[in-house]
Amino acid sequence: MKKYLYILPIVFLSIACGTVPITGRKQFNLVSDAEVLSLSNQSFNDYMKTAKISSNTVQSQQVSRVGNKIVQAVIRYFKNAGLGNEPANYQWQFILVKDKTPNAFALPGGKVVVNDGILPYPQDDDGLAVVLGHEIAHAVVKHSSERLSQQMMAQYGQMAIDALMTGKSNESKKLASTIYGLGAQYGVMLPYSRTQEYEADKLGLIFMTMAGYTPEKAPEFWQRMAANSATVPEFMSTHPADGNRIKALQDAIPEARKYK
Template structure:
């Protein structure tokens, strides 16, 4: 019974894959976007109804302006790389929300929120573009879909293990080892990989949008120096790479991002 279950699970995973347009790699897609996007849009609208959306200010207008430029750059890249129509189901929306949390996010389908708490660290329009590019990249690369798929696989593995072990003591040992092992050895590295991938995609898109990609590493230098950048677990226990790793990676990616932008005729880059 257990063997059949694992066999059919493997077949299901193999056929439930999507292609990441930025890497060409196959990614898990156990939950289709046709289900994910409507849920994301509903949750986004609910979030906005429960929080204070900032409108009519210079910062709010800047978030919308940068978001529009980043989304246009993403479409240009996707069209040029034989992915026309990739964004057809996106319903872009960019909002600034009053909250001291140092964060920003993009839901599947292009629903974006910046918290006012991250604006001082962004410091400039180009800093906002670096954040925006990164967050949009998560949606473009279907990272939410992949995380949901990984969670389902983790749950399926736990169910199979609990079915296999009849003895309560053995089952308890399995659950403890499985929980720690799949989290530290699987889910957390998976998440850090997504963050690094979003850094790369994001810095390319911001450059195509006309923003200096060298400013992305400077953003993370400011993040590192901030109060929020001084706390957190070791990298191997974190969902994100360390600030130092990100700064180094983004610095190395900047010249490549400029070279990619030049393919689209972009040779002048905004620095502030």
């Protein structure tokens, strides 16, 4: 039995790899889009039962306007690059909620939630495009599926993979509830790896540039986030160190400009 446990990860690695657009990074994914979308919708519905939607029409419209503009740029890019039209089939929705924590998160399938507590940091549409480009990137390149797959691999000795691969939905949801933080942590996605965070930064920078926004605003946004936070905010809690992130964004600006 032990030899099969050692072989299992190798087998899955050989059949479950994809490639991230633009960066070209090989991506490991064991979970079907349908299953992830089902879990995402459950998480979103549970979260919205307790969330307070912002009554600020101007700010809500700004979030939707900037988000949808970036989405349209992403859809055009995928089409022109021959990558299909999957982003066009997502149910994109941008929601501003009353929460003073400077945070934003995206769920698989296109639901993006922005706390109004983060709005002082962007200052304008370009700054907001930094936040939304990053979250849209997470959704489009399926970082959630990848992280869930990584967690499954880590737990394969406990039959987690078998439970998911055989379609046992109760076991799948039980595992996903732990990973996604359902229950008391509705809507809070599993922490991404630093590799994925850097990737979302870079892709978000490119996506916002495609949409006509100014990529130089990205380092400025993160500088304000770092300077105005006495403690590490939730939005940055699992992210790269401020200096490293800002440097990486500055280095990526010339490449992003090529996509304008």
